[in-house]
Amino acid sequence: MCNTCGCAMKPADTVTIDVLQGLLAANDRAAAHNREHFDRHRVLVVNLMSSPGAGKTALLEATIVALRERYRIAVIEGDLETDNDAARIRAHGVPALQITTGSACHLDAQLVHAALHELPLAGLDLLFIENVGNLVCPAGFDLGQHRNVTLLSVTEGDDKPAKYPVIFRASDLVVLSKTDLLDVLDDFDPARAATALRALGGGVPMIHTAARRAPALGEWLHWLECELRARRAAPLRAPRVDAMMEA
Amino acid sequence: MMHELSICQALLIRVAEIAAVNGAAAVERVTIEIGALAGVDPALLTAAFAVMRAGSCAATAALRIESTGVRIECLACGTESPAAPNRLICTQCGGYRxxxxxxxxxxxxxxxxxxxxxxxxxQLPPVPEPSGLLRRRARASGPGATA
Incomplete structure (x- = not known):
């Protein structure tokens, strides 16, 4: 009731607004914008995810050595601190940009977008985004990549896909890394890892790699080259004008 | 930092936009849906919301979370069934597609x-007491006045 004249008008009222919108809508818009940039330059973008120490940077170093004569490659590195990984990549003669997230546990589309302002895409064939080492948080944030690749090193448990189903389900490919160590490990069974992955439905393929002492990269390089060919054959999409995201 | 903080931040930004567009004085309650495969922990998000809402239009808002379970459809036999997040296999035929x-x-x-x-x-500005002449003019130019 109104305090001034005693009329029946309520000073305030409540109303429920239906929204039904994704909580990450802003990130998804930024990711779509990144993807338009990538598609306009016909560059294949692969988001590499894994727990810390699974060998993402080592795999990238070996991949660069194997492919740098035929493809122009660049890398965006995500870590909480240090420029160490970008420096390792640059030592192989390809451009690398380090994003240090401070304390954030994952990259998001806006961070990648900001990095793209400092990393020219023109002339690139392949851009790797090495996400922050973490099997939980990176899974939920689309960066605009074309493919998600998750590494599972054989020094981890072979039940990782059962323990972290969200990230392994979000993968287009699972790379079993450090397989040259299988001979000296008695507790990792690749078949058990494959079974745990298959239990997540969707039929995500799993391949084996070794990046250091005795490199075994055949399946991985074959997968990458198939993806590169598919990306080049994809029709060039007309750029969409989005004034908000161009800002 | 867990990613629930990023998600909570995005939630509060969106809620503030909705409150502003609707000219709200305050936000009473926010309802969200979290699926078991969304990779978001409801307890962590609730804890983040309790801290991050301070100083915003949702400073006293309640957060209601509706958790949804996983359901799968088998691409081989078409059966729809509930499933555990790490076992998305058809309960009818055992198919993993x-x-x-x-x-x-x-x-x-x-x-x-x-x-x-x-x-x-x-709270409205005081209405001046019109003189006799002004009163007639005011009447003539008021709503429903005839020339």
Whole structure:
């Protein structure tokens, strides 16, 4: 009731607004914008995810050595601190940009977008985004990549896909890394890892790699080259004008 | 930092936009849906919300979380069934080619707002007492006046 004249008008009222919108809508818009940039330059973008120490940077170093004569490659590195990984990549003669997230546990589309302002895409064939080492948080944030690749090193448990189903389900490919160590490990069974992955439905393929002492990269390089060919054959999409995201 | 903080931040930004567009005085309640495969922990998000809402239009808002379970559809036999997040295999035929039909949601469902009422009369500027002449003019130019 109104305090001034005693009329029946309520000073305030409540109303429920239906929204039904994704909580990450802003990130998804930024990711779509990144993807338009990538598609306009016909560059294949692969988001590499894994727990810390699974060998993402080592795999990238070996991949660069194997492919740098035929493809122009660049890398965006995500870590909480240090420029160490970008420096390792640059030592192989390809451009690398380090994003240090401070304390954030994952990259998001806006961070990648900001990095793209400092990393020219023109002339690139392949851009790797090495996400922050973490099997939980990176899974939920689309960066605009074309493919998600998750590494599972054989020094981890072979039940990782059962323990972290969200990230392994979000993968287009699972790379079993450090397989040259299988001979000296008695507790990792690749078949058990494959079974745990298959239990997540969707039929995500799993391949084996070794990046250091005795490199075994055949399946991985074959997968990458198939993806590169598919990306080049994809029709060039007309750029969409989005004034908000161009800002 | 867990990613629930990023998600909570995105939620509060969206809620503030909705409150501003609707001219709300405050946010009473926020309802979100989290699927078991969304990769978001409801308890962590609740804890983040309790801290991060401070100073915003949702400073006293309640957060209601509706958790949704996983349901899959088998691409081989078509059976739809509930499933555990790490066992998305058809319960009928054992097929592992399945499609998740529920449980991936991470959505803002609705926002309950307290709307600001019309300003009370005491807060309006005082109406000047019109003289006789002004009163006639005011009447002539008022709503429904005839020339």
């Amino acid at each position: 399945t499609r998740v039909v529920a449980g991936e949601d991470l959505r803002l469902r609705d926002v309950e707002l307290r709307l600001a009422g019309l300003p009370e009369l005491a």
